[in-house]
Amino acid sequence: AAPCDIYASGGTPCVAAHSTTRALYSAFNGALYQVKRGSDGATTDIKPLAAGGVANGPAQDTFCAGTTCLISVIYDQSGRGNHLTQAPPGGFQGPEANGYDNLASGIGAPLTLNGQKAYGVFVSPGTGYRNNNAKGIAVRDEAEGMYAVLDGTHYNNGCCFDYGNAETSGRDTGNGHMETIYFGDNTVWGSGAGAGPWIMADLENGLFSGPNVKNNAGDPSISHRFLTAIVKGGPNKWAIRGANAASGGLSTYYSGARPNAAGYNPMSKEGAIVLGIGGDNSVGAQGTFYEGVMTTGYPSDATENAVQADIVAAKYAIAPLTSGPALSVGSSVSLRATTSGYTTRYLAHTGATVNTQVVSSSSATALKQQASWTVRTGLATASGGQCFSFEARDAPGSYLRHYNFELRVANSDGSKQFREDATFCTQAGLSGSGTVSVRAWGFPTRYFRHYNNGGYAASNGGVHTFDAAGSFSDDVSWAVATGFA
Numbered sequence: 229a230a231p232c233d234i235y236a237s238g239g240t241p242c243v244a245a246h247s248t249t250r251a252l253y254s255a256f257n258g259a260l261y262q263v264k265r266g267s268d269g270a271t272t273d274i275k276p277l278a279a280g281g282v283a284n285g286p287a288q289d290t291f292c293a294g295t296t297c298l299i300s301v302i303y304d305q306s307g308r309g310n311h312l313t314q315a316p317p318g319g320f321q322g323p324e325a326n327g328y329d330n331l332a333s334g335i336g337a338p339l340t341l342n343g344q345k346a347y348g349v350f351v352s353p354g355t356g357y358r359n360n361n362a363k364g365i366a367v368r369d370e371a372e373g374m375y376a377v378l379d380g381t382h383y384n385n386g387c388c389f390d391y392g393n394a395e396t397s398g399r400d401t402g403n404g405h406m407e408t409i410y411f412g413d414n415t416v417w418g419s420g421a422g423a424g425p426w427i428m429a430d431l432e433n434g435l436f437s438g439p440n441v442k443n444n445a446g447d448p449s450i451s452h453r454f455l456t457a458i459v460k461g462g463p464n465k466w467a468i469r470g471a472n473a474a475s476g477g478l479s480t481y482y483s484g485a486r487p488n489a490a491g492y493n494p495m496s497k498e499g500a501i502v503l504g505i506g507g508d509n510s511v512g513a514q515g516t517f518y519e520g521v522m523t524t525g526y527p528s529d530a531t532e533n534a535v536q537a538d539i540v541a542a543k544y545a546i547a548p549l550t551s552g553p554a555l556s557v558g559s560s561v562s563l564r565a566t567t568s569g570y571t572t573r574y575l576a577h578t579g580a581t582v583n584t585q586v587v588s589s590s591s592a593t594a595l596k597q598q599a600s601w602t603v604r605t606g607l608a609t610a611s612g613g614q615c616f617s618f619e620a621r622d623a624p625g626s627y628l629r630h631y632n633f634e635l636r637v638a639n640s641d642g643s644k645q646f647r648e649d650a651t652f653c654t655q656a657g658l659s660g661s662g663t664v665s666v667r668a669w670g671f672p673t674r675y676f677r678h679y680n681n682g683g684y685a686a687s688n689g690g691v692h693t694f695d696a697a698g699s700f701s702d703d704v705s706w707a708v709a710t711g712f713a
């Protein structure tokens with residue numbers, strides 16, 4: 229039995245079931261998600277390899293070869309049509325055209341399930357999915373349950389990496405108008421034990437870790453690489469539970485009465501669905517989503533325990549974040565532009581500014597050093613020692629980073645933000661021919677690109693001038709050579 233079969237047997241069936249990694253009903257063999265590719269805007273549906281099985285990750289790889297892909301739809305497997313698509317503007321605007329949120333890259337969160345390659349949904353700040361016309365989701369004080377499998381190492385303190393029940397208007401309509409799983413280390417509202425991250429419930433105008441409005445010591449910091457997170461709620465009761473999604477059972481971190489604050493008892497749930505954003509379309513958060521469901525009725529602990537056993541049996545495991553031409557840590561490299569007309573230019577820096585410059589073996593030593601980078605292990609903890617950071621050859625302790633999606637060279641301040649902004653993952657160059665493309669670990673839709681001879685972390689189409697789709701594949705494909713210096 230798969231998770232939604234288990235919830236159905238328990239009398240609390242799924243009314244939404246979302247996963248890019250596997251079927252959540254043992255009989256499900258329909259579309260799990262849709263990807264849209266950058267080269268021609270074509271879309272395709274990714275299905276399980278077999279009924280009840282793992283997503284066909286290799287089919288995505290084939291469809292997206294030599295270009296970029298975005299996850300454009302996360303289908304609802306429950307049959308209710310509660311699909312998740314690009315979130316529209318709400319109380320807050322997203323960064324995409326017309327205030328929409330960004331879509332996730334198809335390749336930001338690779339993994340294996342029982343050895344088979346699949347992809348999760350890597351949510352960067354600005355990314356969000358939503359369904360404001362969902363059917364059959366709990367409203368008002370009706371009972372519901374939900375779980376999600378997440379990457380417990382990928383989080384931040386922005387508002388709000390949520391999955392679950394939110395406002396149909398995309399606006400903050402008051403306390404008790406949401407009920408979602410939240411994951412991260414935001415402390416504006418609630419917190420648990422330690423420094424976080426925590427599983428909390430976003431109930432609107434509050435992230436709750438237990439019955440108290442602020443701190444509840446019973447909710448532990450939790451950061452399993454694969455994390456099962458549960459929130460459920462019914463008339464004057466709710467619970468938070470969590471587990472390692474790769475082994476063992478669930479623990480209960482809170483189970484009891486609604487928070488002692490006005491507006492949360494009874495609840496005023498509205499029945500829309502969000503992923504990666506707050507109820508009012510706050511888009512500051514990051515996290516990774518692999519699978520999750522929402523049920524009607526308050527699931528028993530025993531039902532959830534059986535779901536957790538099924539998740540463990542699915543065998544979530546990490547997969548490589550890098551591919552293509554190998555870079556060796558400790559070596560010095562130079563990256564040459566391959567766009568026709570610019571092939572004598574190398575990725576370089578002039579002080580903090582990153583650009584391309586014409587460099588050759590007869591250039592001055594200073595220029596050679598400006599165009600040479602020492603390869604380091606990726607500084608972002610959540611990259612798990614995969615991916616790379618690029619230290620300026622002439623400024624030890626300074627690294628290539630993106631800031632407002634411009635590339636810069638800056639001295640490391642050691643912060644999580646810096647380390648994440650300075651971590652990049654390599655893959656075969658989009659234009660082929662032995663080149664490499666280098667994507668931002670934290671924004672996997674964005675790649676090292678030269679544009680007007682400046683350096684950017686650019687997406688294949690988007691709101692910035694440097695995101696222009698024209699010559700994107702060539703501009704993000706670099707010839708790797710031994711460093712000039």
Ligand code: AHR
Binds near residue numbers: 399435510
């Ligand atoms: O409850 C926390 C956040 O507050 C909600 O997600 C958002 O709608 C509001 O800004």
Ligand code: AHR
Binds near residue numbers: 630632633649
């Ligand atoms: O480059 C995009 C973002 O801009 C970085 O992640 C952040 O540090 C800055 O605000």
Ligand code: AHR
Binds near residue numbers: 681703
């Ligand atoms: O960076 C040089 C060129 O500037 C790029 O190839 C092009 O995209 C832009 O016009």
